[in-house]
Amino acid sequence: MTEAELIASLPTGLFIGGEWRESSTGARFGVDDPATGQQLTTVADASPEDGMAALDAAAAAQASWAATPPRVRGEILRKAFELVQARADDFALVMTMEMGKSLTEARGEVNYGAEFLRWFSEEACRINGRYSTSPDGNSRFLVLKKPVGPSLLITPWNFPLAMATRKIGPALAAGCTVVIKPAALTPLTTLLFTQALVDAGLPAGVVNVITTTRSGATTGPIIADPRLRKLSFTGSTEVGQRLLQAAAENVLRTSMELGGNAPFLVFEDADLDAAVEGALAAKLRNMGEACTAANRFYVHESVAAEFSEKLATKVAAKTVGRGTEPGVDIGPLVDAESRVKVDDLVRDAVAKGATVVTGGTMIDGPGYFYAPTVLTNVPTDADVFTNEIFGPVAPVTTFATEDEAVALANSTPYGLIAYAFTRDLSRALRLPERIESGMLGINSGVVSNPAAPFGGVKQSGLGREGSAEGIEEYLETMYVGIPNPN
Numbered sequence: 001m002t003e004a005e006l007i008a009s010l011p012t013g014l015f016i017g018g019e020w021r022e023s024s025t026g027a028r029f030g031v032d033d034p035a036t037g038q039q040l041t042t043v044a045d046a047s048p049e050d051g052m053a054a055l056d057a058a059a060a061a062q063a064s065w066a067a068t069p070p071r072v073r074g075e076i077l078r079k080a081f082e083l084v085q086a087r088a089d090d091f092a093l094v095m096t097m098e099m100g101k102s103l104t105e106a107r108g109e110v111n112y113g114a115e116f117l118r119w120f121s122e123e124a125c126r127i128n129g130r131y132s133t134s135p136d137g138n139s140r141f142l143v144l145k146k147p148v149g150p151s152l153l154i155t156p157w158n159f160p161l162a163m164a165t166r167k168i169g170p171a172l173a174a175g176c177t178v179v180i181k182p183a184a185l186t187p188l189t190t191l192l193f194t195q196a197l198v199d200a201g202l203p204a205g206v207v208n209v210i211t212t213t214r215s216g217a218t219t220g221p222i223i224a225d226p227r228l229r230k231l232s233f234t235g236s237t238e239v240g241q242r243l244l245q246a247a248a249e250n251v252l253r254t255s256m257e258l259g260g261n262a263p264f265l266v267f268e269d270a271d272l273d274a275a276v277e278g279a280l281a282a283k284l285r286n287m288g289e290a291c292t293a294a295n296r297f298y299v300h301e302s303v304a305a306e307f308s309e310k311l312a313t314k315v316a317a318k319t320v321g322r323g324t325e326p327g328v329d330i331g332p333l334v335d336a337e338s339r340v341k342v343d344d345l346v347r348d349a350v351a352k353g354a355t356v357v358t359g360g361t362m363i364d365g366p367g368y369f370y371a372p373t374v375l376t377n378v379p380t381d382a383d384v385f386t387n388e389i390f391g392p393v394a395p396v397t398t399f400a401t402e403d404e405a406v407a408l409a410n411s412t413p414y415g416l417i418a419y420a421f422t423r424d425l426s427r428a429l430r431l432p433e434r435i436e437s438g439m440l441g442i443n444s445g446v447v448s449n450p451a452a453p454f455g456g457v458k459q460s461g462l463g464r465e466g467s468a469e470g471i472e473e474y475l476e477t478m479y480v481g482i483p484n485p486n
Helices: 003-009 048-067 070-086 088-099 103-126 162-174 188-199 215-224 237-248 272-288 304-316 336-351 402-409 425-434 467-472
Strands: 014-016 019-021 028-033 038-044 130-133 139-147 151-154 178-181 207-209 230-234 253-257 262-266 294-300 355-358 373-376 393-399 417-421 439-442 475-483
Touching (some): 003 038, 003 088, 028 088, 048 178, 048 207, 070 088, 070 103, 070 188, 088 103, 088 188, 162 178, 162 230, 178 215, 188 207, 215 237, 262 272, 262 402, 272 417, 294 304, 304 373, 304 393, 336 393, 393 402
Parallel strands (some): 151 230, 262 417, 294 393, 373 393
Antiparallel strands (some): 014 207, 028 038, 130 139, 355 373
């Protein structure tokens, strides 16, 4: 199937109550290819009324879906997993066209995203309670788990399949119905995934999709409605804070996966070649447009020059281009505004004394390309160290002691993930107790796995996604007290 044929085959409406439909206003908005700046297609632009219709459908379906046997819920998720894998080429191409990542990375996301469906298809049958005797022997405790209820899921643009499956998978496994709002920049992947869920046999109303350019106006009434019981959001800390304030009104269960500012520590005893490979994975995956991207490189002063030289050599060798082209490593940033932000951060660092070892410039269009960049001698007060870059820029500075490295790593209000390279086993065991983050990669630049809990501390969020913890986010605990039956 050609690119044009694939785009023409995609659903582009809202999905509410088991039906594809247009917006109540008839409005639509364009979805662009960031590698060319050209419009791919248009999709329905939901109104607040459409959002409420989606919640109506989710609320109406909640009781029957909660009563659906766990095995049945799990089998639907398993079938969806198989369909996503069977349609992997289509998913990868759609992601590359609407988001910009290379086909190689997009195929990797298909495998990663699909695995959440398989994992939670298995977790659906592992929702357990307990029965016990009270300490005084006068009663019995029955503890059971029940689905939270209708859930609003708001996903970002950078991993359009994985973020949808990571939220929808546990929600459905737990017995919750869903309204999902994908990012306006990359809605097509979610719409394609929704079709896979329909083809897997998902009942009407269990998953409802609203695409919109008016996120606050459309989701605000949903969040304010007492029928909604859960809000899960992945995106910026600033938006997450506003959503938490809104969610407080009805005391909603919330999961927030927010901003990051990941430190990447390279100690004097590190395997530098392994550290460089880890840095490439942690920094350049998804063009650096990932909340888990290494944002601040702190390298021991005795190996900083060698590490920076090796890293710059590897970074300079990366091929930049449209992700559909053979051999491309680095695609475009998602839009013009994102590219300007990255360039501003680099310019600020240089103005404060940083040295550009490679890159440091915008690449002429069409598209929103930025040259993969390594900066050295970056002062710690540079904006590039205090702001989430979300681009292919690696700023490097030095440290002298482990205490200094830890202090630098923790010198941020964020705490999603950190990376550390060392061959000292004792240090590797100390660091998890000292680093303020929800995740830590030791001698690894990639730690995300559907079977592991994903999430942060401090202003990087609340709750966990993936693993056994992921389904708990969609379950309530109920205690039933029973008098002693004797």
